[in-house]
Amino acid sequence: MISRSDDYVEYCRETAKHARDLHDLALRGRDKQDVTRLIHLHIVEAVGLGADDDLVDIGCGDGILLRMAQQLGVRSALGLLATEEEVGLVRRSALNVRQGLADHIPLPDQSASVIACNGVLLMVPREKIPASLREMFRIGKPGARIFIGEIPYAQPKDPTPNFSTPRELLSYLFREHGLRSWFGMLRRMAWWKISGKPAVIHSGTTVTFFATPGEFEALATTAGLQLLRHWPSDFPKNRNNYLLRKPEQTNFRENAQAS
Ligand SMILES: C[S@@+](CC[C@H](N)C(=O)[O-])C[C@H]1O[C@@H](n2cnc3c(N)ncnc32)[C@H](O)[C@@H]1O
Incomplete structure (x- = not known):
């Protein structure tokens, strides 16, 4: 019996454990390095x-x-x-990184x-979004510019089906992701059997937070942030990017912000 987990943090941990190169951690697909670069040039x-x-x-x-x-x-x-697993990989390229969650x-x-914060909040459980925005307010200097990217404006269909048998899962992986993924899963299945560890797959594709621009602005305003503008994301479609600002002067009591 294989169960499915939609815990995105665990999915990130799994990805880091099996990463072949650093770009795997962008979780955008092997052939998307140019897209990742373009997205970040636009953020800059x-x-x-x-x-x-x-x-x-x-x-990051x-x-x-x-x-x-x-x-x-x-x-x-x-x-x-x-996760610390991702930190371990990125630190090797002499970048300053540490483990921490948005909330x-x-x-x-x-x-x-x-x-x-690009391509992150959509995978953060919805109930943690207000605390995540309050944390951005708290760590921002007065006048800080805040970019939040890739927020879907409606619930997208999850592309990963549920599988009733290991065979179904294997043939899905072969069809959609090729021989390497198929073989990787076969090895993990063998490991679960030998070690007696619970068989859990982390699909990493379930969006947990989405909002229309109006809903997102209301959440940001409640956290003390000002929305400057929003526009459609470069990739994928059906998502929005937001540019916000922490006001220079604020009536919010900063130490009351994080819960
Ligand atoms: C899809 S990748 C996006 C990476 C990068 N921002 C980009 O756009 O290429 C998601 C990133 O979110 C991080 N992450 C996952 N859950 C998180 C959470 N609850 N809080 C903060 N970061 C999280 C992961 O470590 C990973 O770096």
Whole structure:
């Protein structure tokens, strides 16, 4: 019996354990390096990243934005990743990363002039979104620019079906992802059998948070953030990017923000 888990953090951990190259951590697919690069060039442009900035990239994937920030000569660039397994891989390329989740950011108040969070919140459980936005407010310096990308505006159909038998799962993997994935799963199945460990697959495809621009603006406003603009994501379609700002002056009691 194989059960399915939609715990995205565990999916990220699994991916890191089996990663062949760093770009696997962007979770966009092997042939999408150019797309990842383009997306991050657009983020740099949207926030106007420059030498005076302290950047925090929440869910920094393969660290491409941190590398771009270094090339621009920013004052500091720190990436957060959901698991220590990802941190171990990205640190090898001499980037400053640490483990941390969007709703509990391990950083002091007012540490970032720019915050990026692309392709992350859609996979964060919906009930953690208000706390995640409050954390961005808390770590933002007054006037901080905040980019939040790839928020679906409606619930997308989950492309991963449920499987009733191991055979169904294997033939799906072969059909959709090729021989390597098929063989990888076969090995894991053998390992589950030998070790007696629970057989769990992490599909990593279930969107847990989506919002229309109006709904998202309301959530951001409640967290103390101002929406500057929104526009459709480069990839994939049916998602929006948001540029927000922490006001220079705020009536919010910062230490009351994180719950
Ligand atoms: C799809 S990748 C996006 C990577 C990168 N931002 C990009 O756009 O290429 C998702 C990233 O979110 C991180 N992540 C997953 N769950 C998270 C959570 N609850 N809080 C913060 N980051 C999370 C993972 O470590 C991973 O780096």
